[in-house]
Amino acid sequence: MSLDEFRKKFKLVVTSGPTREFIDTIRFLSNPSTGRMGYYIAHAGVNLGYDVTYIHGPVPYKFRAVHDAQNVEVISTIDMMNTVLHRIEENTILIMAAAPADYRPEKKFDHKLKKKENPEIKFIPNPDILMSVNEKIKKENISNVILIGFAAEIENAHEYAVSKLIRKDLDMIFLNDLSQPNSGFGVETNELTVIHRDESFEKWSTDSKEKLGYRILHEIEKWLA
Ligand code: CTP
Numbered sequence: 001m002s003l004d005e006f007r008k009k010f011k012l013v014v015t016s017g018p019t020r021e022f023i024d025t026i027r028f029l030s031n032p033s034t035g036r037m038g039y040y041i042a043h044a045g046v047n048l049g050y051d052v053t054y055i056h057g058p059v060p061y062k063f064r065a066v067h068d069a070q071n072v073e074v075i076s077t078i079d080m081m082n083t084v085l086h087r088i089e090e091n092t093i094l095i096m097a098a099a100p101a102d103y104r105p106e107k108k109f110d111h112k113l114k115k116k117e118n119p120e121i122k123f124i125p126n127p128d129i130l131m132s133v134n135e136k137i138k139k140e141n142i143s144n145v146i147l148i149g150f151a152a153e154i155e156n157a158h159e160y161a162v163s164k165l166i167r168k169d170l171d172m173i174f175l176n177d178l179s180q181p182n183s184g185f186g187v188e189t190n191e192l193t194v195i196h197r198d199e200s201f202e203k204w205s206t207d208s209k210e211k212l213g214y215r216i217l218h219e220i221e222k223w224l225a
Helices: 003-009 036-047 077-087 129-140 157-167 209-224
Strands: 011-016 051-056 070-073 092-096 103-105 123-125 145-153 172-177 192-196 201-203
Touching (some): 003 209, 011 036, 011 077, 036 051, 036 209, 051 077, 077 092, 092 129, 129 145, 157 172, 157 192
Parallel strands (some): 051 070, 092 145, 145 172
Antiparallel strands (some): 192 201
8 A cells, every 4th residue: 555545544543642541520539640741642643644633631732722623632541532523434543642641530629628627548540541442443333443652761671661552452553762861741742662463673862852743653654554
């Protein structure tokens, strides 16, 4: 298949940013993801001619809308999961660059908690979005869905990334080594290692997230087009 045909055939769905799990009317559990990496992947996707849906959690203003993409804002991990599942159909590339919260409070208080209430908050696990996409693909027998993940790790980075690639049945995973100063949440650059389904890998030199947006898509095209 030519690159042009591949870009016309596949729809691109990119997620980015954190999710929020509210504890009471104003407080939440989240993480410092800004959505920059996912934003630049979606941006590169539009420029390469893909039909792009950009699904983001609460991110800074400049990463909220990709020009000429369908932009959807979500809040919680379950919102993000439902929005992603809704868009999974034949010929879809899903790139999960988001950092969804893995836990949510068992119960949300419907008033602003007061100090003296000193509540015990029990957290319960959120569903895994990539796993639920896998379930949908199998149950509904949907073909040609390419799944790409990210792994942000500090210790045993490579080993954990490979185990996520296998467990989540991904075509490719991009390892973001958080122990490196030029990598991770909130910074302009990333130092990525790409790991393929056959576990072959390549460590890329540090680059801006803007340039990496294109490089990531070219890598997917090189291996899967
Ligand atoms: N991810 C997902 N659903 C979640 C959490 C993560 O689909 N509830 C996706 C992320 O977008 C990323 C990949 O799974 O592409 C790996 O995310 P990461 O947070 O590193 O992995 P976890 O599965 O949460 O594993 P752990 O917390 O054990 O590191």
